[in-house]
Amino acid sequence: MVDQSIAGPVKVMANASEGDRSGRARIVILLLCLGLVAAALLSLTSGASDASAVNVLSDWLLGAVPNDAALSARDSLIVYDIRLPRIILGMLVGAALAVSGAVMQGLFRNPLADPGLIGVSAGSSLGAVAVIVLGTTVLAPVTALFGTLALPLAAFFGGLATTLVLYQVATRRGQTSVAAMLLAGIALAALAMALTGILIFMADDRQLRDLTFWSLGSLGGATWAKIGSVGPIIILALAAMPFLARGLNALALGEATAGHLGIPVQRLKYTAIIGVSAAVGASVAVSGGIGFVGIVVPHLLRLLIGPDNRYLLPASALLGASLLLLADAVARTIVAPAELPIGIVTAIAGAPFFLWILLRKRGVVDL
Amino acid sequence: MIEARDISVNIAGKRIVGGVDFEARPGEVAAIVGPNGSGKTTFLKALSGELAYTGRVILNGRDLSAMKPVETAVHRAVLPQATTLSFPFTVREVVKLGLVGGRSGALPGEDARLPERALARVDLDGFAGRFYQELSGGEQQRVQLARVLCQVWAPVLDGKPRYLFLDEPVSSLDIKHQLIIMNIARDFARRGGGVVAILHDLNLTSMYADRIFVMHRGRLAATGSPQDVLSDELIDKVFDCRLRVGVLPAGNMPFVLPQSAA
Numbered sequence: 001m002v003d004q005s006i007a008g009p010v011k012v013m014a015n016a017s018e019g020d021r022s023g024r025a026r027i028v029i030l031l032l033c034l035g036l037v038a039a040a041l042l043s044l045t046s047g048a049s050d051a052s053a054v055n056v057l058s059d060w061l062l063g064a065v066p067n068d069a070a071l072s073a074r075d076s077l078i079v080y081d082i083r084l085p086r087i088i089l090g091m092l093v094g095a096a097l098a099v100s101g102a103v104m105q106g107l108f109r110n111p112l113a114d115p116g117l118i119g120v121s122a123g124s125s126l127g128a129v130a131v132i133v134l135g136t137t138v139l140a141p142v143t144a145l146f147g148t149l150a151l152p153l154a155a156f157f158g159g160l161a162t163t164l165v166l167y168q169v170a171t172r173r174g175q176t177s178v179a180a181m182l183l184a185g186i187a188l189a190a191l192a193m194a195l196t197g198i199l200i201f202m203a204d205d206r207q208l209r210d211l212t213f214w215s216l217g218s219l220g221g222a223t224w225a226k227i228g229s230v231g232p233i234i235i236l237a238l239a240a241m242p243f244l245a246r247g248l249n250a251l252a253l254g255e256a257t258a259g260h261l262g263i264p265v266q267r268l269k270y271t272a273i274i275g276v277s278a279a280v281g282a283s284v285a286v287s288g289g290i291g292f293v294g295i296v297v298p299h300l301l302r303l304l305i306g307p308d309n310r311y312l313l314p315a316s317a318l319l320g321a322s323l324l325l326l327a328d329a330v331a332r333t334i335v336a337p338a339e340l341p342i343g344i345v346t347a348i349a350g351a352p353f354f355l356w357i358l359l360r361k362r363g364v365v366d367l
Numbered sequence: 368m369i370e371a372r373d374i375s376v377n378i379a380g381k382r383i384v385g386g387v388d389f390e391a392r393p394g395e396v397a398a399i400v401g402p403n404g405s406g407k408t409t410f411l412k413a414l415s416g417e418l419a420y421t422g423r424v425i426l427n428g429r430d431l432s433a434m435k436p437v438e439t440a441v442h443r444a445v446l447p448q449a450t451t452l453s454f455p456f457t458v459r460e461v462v463k464l465g466l467v468g469g470r471s472g473a474l475p476g477e478d479a480r481l482p483e484r485a486l487a488r489v490d491l492d493g494f495a496g497r498f499y500q501e502l503s504g505g506e507q508q509r510v511q512l513a514r515v516l517c518q519v520w521a522p523v524l525d526g527k528p529r530y531l532f533l534d535e536p537v538s539s540l541d542i543k544h545q546l547i548i549m550n551i552a553r554d555f556a557r558r559g560g561g562v563v564a565i566l567h568d569l570n571l572t573s574m575y576a577d578r579i580f581v582m583h584r585g586r587l588a589a590t591g592s593p594q595d596v597l598s599d600e601l602i603d604k605v606f607d608c609r610l611r612v613g614v615l616p617a618g619n620m621p622f623v624l625p626q627s628a629a
Binding site: 018019020021106109110111246249250252253254256257259260261262263264265302306307308 | 412415416417435436437438439440441443444445447450451452453454455456457458459460461464465467468493495496497518
């Protein structure tokens with residue numbers, strides 16, 4: 001079957017290394033690194049306050065004394081304690097969501113798999129909300145034992161449980177059914193949201209305020225403390241993913257063939273599921289449900305550099321981080337001095353994109 | 368040497384393969400033939416470690432059930448009947464996946480050129496930059512064979528023979544490419560490797576196989592050289608067809624046999 005959209009625009013490639021896109025992938029990754037730096041600087045200098053990161057940076061670099069010391073102290077506070085942690089958190093969450101999407105798509109052998117779409121984020125939210133609402137009562141021993149880690153851990157186990165159930169339902173003898181995966185995802189998301197609803201019903205007013213951002217997603221609560229608790233989890237999960245790249249490439253041929261090529265398929269699958277659950281769980285724990293990053297980013301990159309996970313995974317991390325920073329910059333400035341939840345921004349940009357993928361892929365994605 | 372003793376496979380409580388003894392020797396092409404549903408593919412899947420079986424498979428002196436995927440991948444490569452891809456890989460990227468285990472056996476530094484050479488062998492020169500999903504079924508099958516050849520490029524590694532498992536390697540190919548692929552298998556065996564191929568064409572089988580294993584209703588109906596095995600009685604019993612071996616058609620009815628290839 002000939003499908004123009006998945007084939008992409010490039011039909012004939014250079015002669016000697018015909019069909020080898022690794023050179024182009026390296027260049028794209030380099031450009032994405034520069035793009036991320038640019039996006040971070042843009043985020044650092046824009047916001048509801050007129051605090052100038054340029055002043056703070058020049059302070060820091062040149063040791064220059066600015067004309068108004070009081071204003072500079074306020075700027076420095078805004079930049080170091082509000083914008084900088086928010087930017088770092090945004091990069092971590094964006095990278096985690098995009099890489100998780102790419103890994104799940106490789107695992108399910110399907111370009112439509114996304115932690116947000118198939119219920120993994122909903123499962124993580126359930127875990128996180130359970131800790132917020134029940135943390136002082138039923139789950140008090142858990143929060144006492146794990147402290148600030150209780151929230152990301154609960155989100156991790158929520159996501160892990162969802163992914164394991166999903167994989168069992170959707171996969172039969174090495175073949176994943178797209179229809180079963182999406183429908184099982186809908187059912188699991190509905191169940192997780194219903195249980196979350198019960199918890200919200202039980203919540204008091206203060207907890208309700210804490211909970212509002214879960215439904216929409218926001219980086220607004222970023223602090224150095226939060227980065228300290230979820231940053232290591234996300235970094236660890238992201239660091240493990242490159243080791244899966246070759247196995248995920250082979251998995252594109254099917255589980256049996258990947259096994260024949262020498263890939264330990266069971267171990268690969270469980271490592272991928274645990275890694276994705278950790279990354280998504282940690283992201284959801286700090287920023288709620290930010291959708292569509294996991295599906296849009298890997299899809300765009302596959303058109304550009306092909307599906308080789310050795311390049312796709314790092315490129316997804318970079319582009320996911322950049323795009324989330326840009327989305328957050330939009331969320332912070334578009335209705336300033338108020339702030340739009342970032343989940344709304346990613347959904348408004350991502351949902352039409354997802355429909356576009358479906359339109360172009362109709363006939364290939366067999367539902 | 369591959370030795371399989373008393374292999375049985377049950378799927379969902381139904382016995383698909385029962386008590387099959389099998390041997391594949393280096394230097395030989397072993398063909399598995401039999402009607403549809405006789406258990407050929409299931410048996411090959413047991414032999415490649417993909418399906419659970421009872422009995423014993425010895426692969427180059429080691430018990431298959433005690434070997435890890437990364438170890439069996441050194442000793443044999445498997446070509447399935449058809450392979451669909453979930454992402455838009457180029458032909459070169461698919462063929463390169465054969466090198467993922469890193470034991471092609473080619474000279475140091477030659478691995479990078481193997482995809483080109485493997486594609487040339489299966490008559491797909493110039494296809495490296497094409498997208499796999501855009502190719503015809505027969506072309507896809509040859510791309511997969513090129514990938515499999517990369518995995519066991521040297522038929523002998525560390526003094527041990529390696530094996531090609533081919534499940535209907537020529538079923539979707541035109542006659543020219545049937546001959547090319549069967550000659551690749553023949554050549555692999557000549558250079559010290561072993562080949563296990565499921566085939567449907569009895570003419571190709573008698574032309575290329577050193578030894579035939581005939582399967583019928585999950586059991587082994589006959590084993591031996593083509594001359595010994597392919598008889599009127601066996602074909603009648605196994606394939607339920609009153610065909611006669613070695614009889615020319617009457618009158619001026621044209622017939623074309625692969626054996627006539629110059």
